[in-house]
Amino acid sequence: MVAVPDMDSLVNPQQRQFNPYTENGGTILAIAGADFTVIAGDTRQSEGYSIQTRYAPKVFRLTDKAVLAVNGFAADGNMFVKKVKQRLEWYRHAHAKDMPLRAIARLIQTMLYARRFFPFYVYNILGGIEDDGTGAVYSFDPVGSYERETCRAAGAAQSLVQPFLDNQIYFKNQLAAPGMSHPTHLPLPDVLSIVIDSFTSATERHIEVGDGLEMYVVLAKGRGLGGMEAIGGVQELSERTEGERLFVVRRELKKD
C-alpha cells in the first residue's frame, strides 16, 4: 500500500518555528547549615549528546555573603546573572553596602516575573548568609516563584539528587533512636561530603553531569573555619576576613 499524505497537510502549509530555547544539562545544589551555606554545581555544558565544554561555571559569587547557581538554558543563565550583578552594583553605589540576601531573593523574583511571557529558561538557587547570621537557601522556578528552604537540587539530575537530600538532610523515612531526635542542621564537613557524594552519584547515573565540581562555601561572620581546614584545594574569595567569608572548593568528576 502506497502511503498517501493526508489532505490536511497538503491544504495547510506547515510552518517550522524557530525555537529560542535549548537545554544545556548539568545540575546544581545548595544546602544551608546553622551558620554556613554550601552552593555547588558541576561544570559540564552540553547540548543533546555533545559535550560543548568541560568547564563552564554555573555558580557565581554575587557578594561576599550571596552566591547564585543557575541551571537550564546557558545563554539565558549567563544573561540573567549579568543583569543581577548589575542591579547589585547599582544598589552598592546607591546605599554603600551589599544588598541583604532576602532582598536579593525578592529582586530575583521580580526580575524573573518581569519576563513572565518570554521567560528566562533558568532554574535559580540562591544561597548565602541572612542578616541574622543564619545560613539560607532560596530556590526559584523560571517565572519567579520562590521559597526559603534548607536544601534544594535542580537541573538534569534533580530527580536523582533531591530524594537523597530529603533522606540525608531532612531525615525523611528515618526513625530517630528511642529518646533521641534528628538534628535540625548538620555540621559543615558532613554537608560537604553529602554534596560530593551527590555529584559523584549523579555523574555515574546521568550523562549530562560530570567533568568538574565547584562548591562555594559561605561562612557566617565570626564563625571561624570550623571544618574547612581538613579539606584540600580550598581557595578564599572574600577580600576581608572580619565579615562573612567565602570559599570555593574544586573537585574533579568523571569525564565519561
Added chain:
Amino acid sequence: MDHFPTNWGRPRNDAYDSYGTYPIPHRPYNGPKDAFGEGVQRTQQPIVTGTSVLAIKYKDGIMMAADNLASYGSLARFKDVQRLTAVGEFTVIGASGDMSDFQYIQSMLDDKMVEEFTSQDGHALGPAEIHEYLSFIMYGRRTKMDPLWNSFLVGGFKEGQRFLAYVDLLGTTYSASAMATGYGAHIALPLLRTAVEGKENLLTEEQAQKILEECMKVLFYRDARSLNKYQIATITAAGPSISESRELATSWSFAEGIRGYGAQTQ
C-alpha cells in the same frame, strides 16, 4: 479647549490627538508607514550555508580551519568562499551556517572596528571584546525571534593571552582548548580533543597544522556538505594571518574493492 493662543483661529489638525482623547489602543496612527512591513520575513532557515569550522589552541596561539564551500541545500553552489575573517589586529572569526547572515555580521563588525578606531582612545578591541559583542548581537536577535543563523568560533591572541570561544544563533557561548562547529563537533572534535587536550603549550605550529589537516580530511571523507579546498588561520603574537586556499590530498583507491562506491563490474 486649546490653550495655545497661536493655534486660535487656525484649522485644527485632526490627525494629531494632542490631548490624548482616544484610549491608547485606539489612537489613530498617522506616522510614516512601512509599505512593505507586512512582507518582512525573518530568517526561518538558513539558505546558503557553510559547514564545520575547527579551531585549536597551540603553543604560539590559536589555529583555525574551514573549507571554501557555501552550499545551497545539497548543491555545492559556491566553491571559493572565505569563511575565516580577521577582525582587527588580534582576532579571527570562523563562520558556519547562513553565509548572508555572516556577511551582514562582517559589515557590522567592520563598522564597530571603524567606530573604535576613530575614538583614538589608545584601546583596541581584542578577541574577548569582539566575542562578547558578537554574543550580545546573537542573543539579542534570538530574543527578538529573528536569529542570525550561524555558529561562530572566535580565536585570538592579545597581550600574551590565547582566546578561543564559541557563539551561536541562540546566544549560547562557551570556550575550550579544542572546538568545532556543526558536523565537525561530531566527527572531528573527538580527534581534536585527543590530539590537543593537555598539550596546548607543547604543540608546535607544524603539529597543529597537521592535526587540523587530518581532521579536514576526515570531514571531507564523511561530511557530504564539505569540500577538499580549505584555509587555515593562525593568530599569534605576530597577529592574524589567513592562508591561501589549499587542496586536500585524498585517496579513493580503497573504493575499488567496495560494492556501491566505484564502477560496478556486476
